[in-house]
Amino acid sequence: MSAPMSMKYGRVRNYYDGKFVESNSAEWLDVTSPLDGAALSQVPMSARAELDAAVASAAKAFETWSKTTIKERVQVFFRYRNLLEKHSDELTALISEENGKTWDEAKAEVEKSIELTEFACSMPQLVSGDILEVSKGVECRVEHFPLGVVASIVPFNFPLMVPNWTMPNALVLGNTMIMKPSELVPLSAQRMAELLKESGLPDGVFNIINGGKDIVENICDHSGIEAVSFVGSTHVAKLVYQRSTNALKRCVALGGAKNHLFVLPDANPAMTASNVAASMSGCAGQRCMAASAMLAVGDVDPIIEKICDEARKIVPGKNLGAVISKAAKERIEKFISEAERDGAKILVDGRGAKVDGKENGTYVGPTVIDHVTPEMSVAREEIFGPVISIMRTETLDDAIKIENENPYGNAAAVFTQSGGMARYVMEHASAGMIGVNIGVPVPREPFSFGGWNESRFGSSDITGKSSIEFWTKLKKTTTKWNPESRTNWMS
Ligand code: NAD
Numbered sequence: 001m002s003a004p005m006s007m008k009y010g011r012v013r014n015y016y017d018g019k020f021v022e023s024n025s026a027e028w029l030d031v032t033s034p035l036d037g038a039a040l041s042q043v044p045m046s047a048r049a050e051l052d053a054a055v056a057s058a059a060k061a062f063e064t065w066s067k068t069t070i071k072e073r074v075q076v077f078f079r080y081r082n083l084l085e086k087h088s089d090e091l092t093a094l095i096s097e098e099n100g101k102t103w104d105e106a107k108a109e110v111e112k113s114i115e116l117t118e119f120a121c122s123m124p125q126l127v128s129g130d131i132l133e134v135s136k137g138v139e140c141r142v143e144h145f146p147l148g149v150v151a152s153i154v155p156f157n158f159p160l161m162v163p164n165w166t167m168p169n170a171l172v173l174g175n176t177m178i179m180k181p182s183e184l185v186p187l188s189a190q191r192m193a194e195l196l197k198e199s200g201l202p203d204g205v206f207n208i209i210n211g212g213k214d215i216v217e218n219i220c221d222h223s224g225i226e227a228v229s230f231v232g233s234t235h236v237a238k239l240v241y242q243r244s245t246n247a248l249k250r251c252v253a254l255g256g257a258k259n260h261l262f263v264l265p266d267a268n269p270a271m272t273a274s275n276v277a278a279s280m281s282g283c284a285g286q287r288c289m290a291a292s293a294m295l296a297v298g299d300v301d302p303i304i305e306k307i308c309d310e311a312r313k314i315v316p317g318k319n320l321g322a323v324i325s326k327a328a329k330e331r332i333e334k335f336i337s338e339a340e341r342d343g344a345k346i347l348v349d350g351r352g353a354k355v356d357g358k359e360n361g362t363y364v365g366p367t368v369i370d371h372v373t374p375e376m377s378v379a380r381e382e383i384f385g386p387v388i389s390i391m392r393t394e395t396l397d398d399a400i401k402i403e404n405e406n407p408y409g410n411a412a413a414v415f416t417q418s419g420g421m422a423r424y425v426m427e428h429a430s431a432g433m434i435g436v437n438i439g440v441p442v443p444r445e446p447f448s449f450g451g452w453n454e455s456r457f458g459s460s461d462i463t464g465k466s467s468i469e470f471w472t473k474l475k476k477t478t479t480k481w482n483p484e485s486r487t488n489w490m491s
Pocket of ligand 1: 153154155156157162180181182183211212213214216217231232233234236237239254255256257287288382384410451455
């Protein structure tokens, strides 16, 4: 079936055995650009048989890929890294078009994908095993082995970067992969497959199956898949974690977030204001590391005024991108209206934002809500839009209590000039990633990314050194070659 004439790109295809394959699905979803509502493509809701074909292709490729040395495998990724750089502008445009980000934000996503690939290229230096003479003449060695066919299920908010959180590390470590892109942004992953092929990745090592809930459930259940990594909302992360571990797979599932910023009266006003405004509004607030709640400890009114000044400089369609869909825009605006109804004060109001010439774009302006109380929905739930909810507390301990009681635990940050206060928050915040005078405390490579509580299920982080434990299994071999060596209960 050919694509309707008005669609900018052809229909999204599945990719396995090194080939793009048109799905025979009867169900296709439209892919539109949040920037202006333009029709981009259509994505299939693939059937189980198509997943089976992809798993078969990945299983066949695993037989040879897992037997190459890691030093050979990274050669592919040196080339892939260079292709990401070579096609940076084209990838930036595609990310922006399908996700709604600004050019600069999409560019940063490409740059981050390059950094992630560089980390994967350093893997030979990180996974050399251990060896020790454990008793006289007896040696124990530990080596990392790949798991087999693994799966990576990814969300809409980083169409290129999140796939590159998992794919380069998993593949360099000898696994083969099935990726399930977000049905809202399936195009960047297609381009990624083309670049991997051009880099010389053998057919079947990387595969894509498109779809939604049903295909994710099939991935969790599939006996040919050894491990599942998931990034998305907490509700789905829990389902995926439960379902895939029930099928006896290993699973790491990253969920949603409600990140708290502690602002203390001694904080540097200008730096704090620009960091808070950038953290809440970057990628239109659709980052799992976005500041969503601000805990104003004591009198920080002058800083709040500056935050509002900074927020007013952020203009939809200029330095603020679109939110992913009409439904997302409505949901975010509903949160703001509920807060207003419940007695909070809207200091900067982003509802009803429009961009001239892009009437079908889905924009929400930056929104600052003051005098929020911990029971309000804007204080408790992930909004995933450019909105910050300010809660006032008298003491730092009161603020910490609010942060600790929130079920999420991705990130938290403190703004202060006091080392002691910063240290106190570092120790007491219940989150996996902490910033001190930094609004988006992403631990860059080689450090690993992952939250606590309901922001992550499973025992390892998803990137960095921690991911090595997830993507490999250890083999411990004990050897003795000297027959004269004494035998005792330890040898
Ligand atoms: P989502 O949970 O709706 O979708 C994620 C993936 O799950 C998609 O591939 C989707 O097709 C699939 N899916 C959706 N509903 C499903 C269901 N009922 N059963 C099985 N699979 C299903 O998430 P999203 O809206 O694409 O992304 C935004 C969310 O992701 C936010 O909550 C954000 O915080 C989170 N996120 C978290 C991190 C992190 O590191 N913790 C990073 C990025 C995004």
